[in-house]
Amino acid sequence: MWSQAAGRLKKQVVRARAMALALGVAAAALGTAASQTLMWNEAAGRTMAFVAAVAAGWAPLMGRRGGPDRVSDWIRLRAVSESLKTESYLYLAGVGAYRGNENGSDLLRERVRGFVADGGDLLRYTTGIAAVERPEPEVRDEESYVGQRLRQQLEGYYRPQAAYMQRKVRLHERIEFALGGLGAVMAALAATWGVEQIMAWVAVTASVGVAVTAHALAQRYAYQHLEFTRTGEELERLLQRWLAEPEPTPEAADRFVAECEHAISVQNEAWMIRWTAG
Numbered sequence: 031m032w033s034q035a036a037g038r039l040k041k042q043v044v045r046a047r048a049m050a051l052a053l054g055v056a057a058a059a060l061g062t063a064a065s066q067t068l069m070w071n072e073a074a075g076r077t078m079a080f081v082a083a084v085a086a087g088w089a090p091l092m093g094r095r096g097g098p099d100r101v102s103d104w105i106r107l108r109a110v111s112e113s114l115k116t117e118s119y120l121y122l123a124g125v126g127a128y129r130g131n132e133n134g135s136d137l138l139r140e141r142v143r144g145f146v147a148d149g150g151d152l153l154r155y156t157t158g159i160a161a162v163e164r165p166e167p168e169v170r171d172e173e174s175y176v177g178q179r180l181r182q183q184l185e186g187y188y189r190p191q192a193a194y195m196q197r198k199v200r201l202h203e204r205i206e207f208a209l210g211g212l213g214a215v216m217a218a219l220a221a222t223w224g225v226e227q228i229m230a231w232v233a234v235t236a237s238v239g240v241a242v243t244a245h246a247l248a249q250r251y252a253y254q255h256l257e258f259t260r261t262g263e264e265l266e267r268l269l270q271r272w273l274a275e276p277e278p279t280p281e282a283a284d285r286f287v288a289e290c291e292h293a294i295s296v297q298n299e300a301w302m303i304r305w306t307a308g
Contacts, residue, residue: 032114034162035155036107043104044249046096050089051245057086058237062230103152110149116291117141119179122169125287129280172283180269180290188262195255202246209239264293 060082068075121128121138128134167178213235220228246252272278272286 031156031159031161032107032111032149034159035152036104036111038159039100039104039107039155043096043100046092046094046100047245047248050093050096051241053085053089053092054241055238057082057089058234060085062234066227066230103155106149107152107155110145110152112295113145114142116295117145119167119169119175120287120291122167123172123175123179123287124170125172125175125284129284172278172287175287175290176269176272180265183294184262184265184269188258188265192255192258192262195251195258198249198251199246199255202242202251205242206239209235209242213239261293261296265290268293 060078064075064078064082066075067078117138120126121134124130124134127137131137169175169178213232216228216235217232219225220232268286268290275282278286
């Protein structure tokens with residue numbers, strides 16, 4: 031339920047920011063088009079001006095839906111979700127405080143209550159959400175932990191997410207380059223042939239380029255790519271070290287699982303701090 035609530039709020043934040051970007055671009059483009067269209071078609075020009083004004087008014091409103099308060103709540107929902115997940119895997123693997131602990135279930139319940147209590151003010155986001163039925167992970171010891179948790183995180187999450195964020199970074203770089211090139215060409219045309227109408231679109235192109243850059247920075251694509259890559263490499267290192275262990279002791283197994291969960295939690299904490307810092 032906490033994971034679903036976090037995912038739902040994240041979609042709202044991302045959608046709001048994308049809409050704010052689209053509305054800002056539309057306002058700039060339609061405003062310029064309206065000023066030029068009024069000279070030969072007043073009705074069309076006024077219509078464009080009206081739509082541009084509406085878009086300009088709605089852009090900051092949509093931006094607030096993806097603002098710091100919503101981002102903070104989303105990050106905290108995700109933090110509770112990840113804490114619950116980590117504790118569950120420690121319990122299932124029977125490592126650390128759960129190794130040989132006859133009261134392991136009670137300890138798990140106590141820690142779960144603590145995590146949920148810390149996010150008590152966020153319960154409004156989980157209201158009405160029906161938990162998706164999922165099979166319990168088949169984790170019973172360190173070896174099954176490697177297959178069901180470590181490899182799943184490494185191959186099913188961190189590597190794909192790193193590749194996805196890299197594609198996002200490249201896409202925005204290409205858009206920024208294309209807009210910059212288009213603006214340069216239009217500026218050259220306007221300067222060479224003295225076409226004043228084109229000069230107005232140079233400013234629009236520059237504004238859109240700045241908006242796209244600001245959007246990419248707000249979404250932190252480059253930072254997320256770096257963090258997903260770094261954590262994936264750290265988990266790969268831990269996996270290879272574990273596989274090289276001939277006969278790991280219980281203490282070594284406890285340390286190995288703790289280090290894996292620490293690597294994941296450090297990535298989550300760094301990611302959360304970076305998002306909330308903006």
